[in-house]
Amino acid sequence: MAQKVVLEPDVQFIREVNKRGGDTLKKCFQCATCSVVCPISPENKPFPRKEMIDASWGLSGKLVSDVDVWLCHQCGDCSVKCPRGARPGDVLGAIRNYAIEYYAKPKVLAKWVNDPKMLPALVAIPVVLFLVVGLITGLLHFKPVPLHEGVISHGDFFSSWLVDIIFIPTFTFAAVVFLLGLKNFVTDLHSSAVREGKVTVQTINWKEFLLAAPKVLLTIVKHEKFTECGENSDRATTHMMVLYGFIGLFIVTGFFFLVLYGSMFAQYLAHGDFFGYAYKHAWHSPYSQWNPVKWLANISGIALLVGSLVMMKNRLTKDPRHAKTSYQDWYLVGLVFLLAVTGLGAEMTRLAGAAGLTYFVYFLHLVCVFCLFAYTPFSKLAHLVYRTVAMIYAEYAGREAKKA
């Protein structure tokens, strides 16, 4: 039966895919080698051949709601075997990047994060914010008085209060942006998957959806999808280092936070004077190097540093015919590297007793942390949330991956 289909090509979308590392998109001649060589593509409506033609036709709406775009782990097998050098792996990466921007609000911030020209402005935001809020509240001390004699503490310079006044709202902001994006994301994923005949479930049962999460989270923690990759299976190691590094540092930060406010609260109950006595006698950082929490912090920092360094090296030595590194890729791996360098650097300079230097490096570190928190929903790092959710959806809705 002849069916009339009207396509509405989004030409701007094609330009965006080109800019974000998918510049080879139009080379594709639809031979479908990619869908077959992909080690993790499903049997039913495999990717990425169909994504390649959808992108070529500028079907942005279809692609941002395509769960398969997120099931792709950019192994690169497709790009290596592609007879035309169309690099489907990179094209799907570009589509993901576009989708992140599509679901993120405010749009203007998303545009900035993905535009190299706006990078100075993005960095300036935390610098100005820290200085202004710090000076207004008086919590930023350029001539710090040590809380404990003879101990350099970053908190004496940049008060823990100041850190939390800024970072708790920033973190909350990121979480809200994610939640708003996710709501649309999951709805779109599902309606698209139903329309394309990829799944059998008609309406989402949220309880079962959540029950699918543990299995997927375990897959992610074990990097099982990565190790199924052919060409880039070595990436699993560096990605694991960075992910575990972040998890470790998240635990450490949470621990510091709970201990600080827990002890402060305990002092307050015993002695009153929350901001004076209780604050002074609470358990502040820095922790001793013998403290196991510190071990975890150090190991995690080193994991981030080594992981991001090897990632950069791998990207620089990769055959450009098979993979290209976009600005979005460099932004993220660069940020991870700087986080590690400034974090470890602040610690080293502190232990070396270089007070002025260590305060400066700590300031840089806080700028990096702000960029990490505030810009995550708009940057490549948003895959942490979107891919996880897409994988849970696929697991729940029965979009099965290829059987080994």
Place this chain on the structure above:
Amino acid sequence: MTQEQGAARASGSIMVVGGGISGLTAALEAAEVGHEVFIVEKLPYLGGRVSQLNNYFPKLCPPTCGLEINFRRIKDNPNIKVFTMAEVTKVTGTPGNYETTVKISPRYVNDNCTACGDCAKASQTEIPNEFNFGMDKTKAAYLPYPMAFPLRYVISPQVIGTEDAKRIKEACKYNAVELDMEPKTIKLPVASIIWATGWQPYDATKIDNLGFGRHKNIITNMMMERLASPSGPTKGNIVRPSDQKAPESIAFVQCAGSRDENHLPYCSYICCMASLKHVAYIRELYPKAKCHIFYIDLRAPGNRYEKFYKKFKDDPNTVFIKGKVAEVLEDTATGDITVVAENAVTGEKISQKVNMVVLATGMEPSAAETKLPADLKFTDDGFILNDYAKGGMFAAGCAAKPADVVSSNQHATGMALHAIQTLVNR
């Protein structure tokens, strides 16, 4: 200028490198208007790739029908001199005045040979039969193929100096075996050179995801020609290599190595029609066998080829699937092969199990592997770029571009004219 004046001014000879269909055509076109032509052929026989085919387009006749008449014309034409087992090793000079060096390898058989075959009967050494892509063996004294021209046996250098060579010599009643034949180098001054060096099938073992060389029942399209040919290893029975069983299902993998930047980036032009032709061979032997053709785009250029394609388009036992095969699996128990592709029309992944797989491998110019010893320009892929402004040397047929027999002949005729013009303008 009148024709007579032009012809009167022409002087010098034309060398044609390669004795395949393009070389033969160019040589005959030039010789039959009165020019002296040297054909230099690397192999012991003329006919090239066409001689290996079972049938060839446009009329699907066996190679005998086209080649035989050409051989006859060469035999009858005193203007043509043929050198077989000969390779051009050096070309110096300028258009109109080339000095060429030709190395002739020993055949160990002189022209007393009547092709009686007694030497082959006497020989006890077997060597892989290159003409049949190693699918069978020949004796160390062999006739490359039944209608080989020149119709003379060849002795493999492998047996020279062995007992077998003695047996071969003793068996010959006509004193045709010359075991002390030495390689010869000759110099030929020519005015113009036509490079008709042709092509070779792309080495399918390089396409690692298509399993050739690992799985027995995966063959190439040129091997299919030999299987279908009455003079081939199976006397024309198309059977699969692992167990000589008649196939009930066959998959054709189009663009095996062609249109692929990792292999041959260009379209080899002939493979779509070759596979359709193979379907025709199979239909004749096995009317009910299932044929699955996996393609990216089917190219049937021109009205005649289009009509041929339509013949099979409606055949219920011939299935066309738009999607390139990118993975093959062998069932080790049965020897069957599963080919995996995505049907780009339906978006479903297909795993098709078949008895036998034919890889439609493409054409690689001969010059891609062995560099030609002349000042020629090449494309990145090894095809010769004709420089008409410079003139003097011209590539004809598949040395210049992938082509079928018809277009090769047309091209070769044009190049013969260019060569003649070089002679006239000397």
